Amino acid sequence: MDTLNMRIGGKGEPAVLLLHGLGATGAVWDHFAVQLDRRVLVPDLPGHGPSAPLPHYSFATLAEAVARALPDGGPLVVAGHSLGGVLALELASDRYDVEVAGVLALGVKVEWSQDDLNRAASFAAKPPRVFETLADAEQAYLKVSGLLGIAPTDPAGLRETEGGWRLALDPAAFGLGAPDMPALLAGARCPVVLAAGENDPMSRPEQLRALDADAVTLAGLGHNAHVEDPAAVRALLKRFGV
DSSP states (O other), X not given: OOOOOEEEEOOOSSEEEEEOOTTOOGGGGHHHHTTOOSOEEEXXXXXXXXXXXXXXXXXXXXXHHHHHHSOSOSOEEEXXXXXXXXXXXXXXXXXXXXXXXXXXEESOOOOOOHHXXXXXXXXXXXXXXXXXXXXXXXXXXXXXXXXXXXXXXXXXXXXXXXXXXXXXXXXXXXXXXXXXXXXXXXXXXXXXXXXXXXXXXXXXXXXXXXXXXTOEXXXXXXXXXXXXXXXXXXXXXXXXXX
C-alpha cells in the first residue's frame, strides 16, 4: 500500500497543492505556505522524507501517487518547483481525475544534454551513500536539494542507518529522464504560468520563453526562488485568484 506523507492545513478554496523538487521535502514550502489564506496541501513526494519509495519512477507514477493521496474536494491550484513543476503539469492533464484550476511551474529544467541524462542515470544506479556524521549528511541534503546557504536541513530528509546517516531520498528517483515540456504544456487543461529566477542555472528564463513567450523572470533570484523570496513567488498565484 502506498504511503505518502501529506501536510494539510488552513481553510479556503481553491486549495493550493505545493510540490517540492527532487531531493527536497515538503518543508521547503514552510515559509511560502504561511502566506496563503486558504487550504494548503504539501506532500513529501514518493522516495523523499518519510514517504515510501516507488518500485519504478516516472513522471506519471509520481503524479499518480500524489493524485491518490489527495483528499476529496474541489479544484486545486498547483504550484510546483523543478520536478514538482513537471508533476503539476502532469496533474493538469485529464489523466489523473484531479480538477486543476491553475499551475505555477517554477524553475523547471527544460533542456537536458546527454551528459545531464547520463549523470542522473549514474546517480540513480548507486546505493545510498552513508555519512559518518549527521553534520556531513545535513550538508549533503542541502547540496542535493539546492538549499545550501538559504534554508536549514529538514530532519525528515535524513535517516539514521548502520554506520552513520544517509539521505532519505531514494537514489532511483534520479532516473526520471527529461520531461516532454511541449507535450505537457499542450496537454494542460488550465492556465499555466512558467517562471524561473533570473539567476537560475538550471532553468534559464530564455529557455522558458522559447516554450512560452509570457514566462516570468523573477529578478535577482536563483533556482529555489520560493525559498529566497516567498512573497515574489506567492504574487504569481494571484493570477489564479489565490
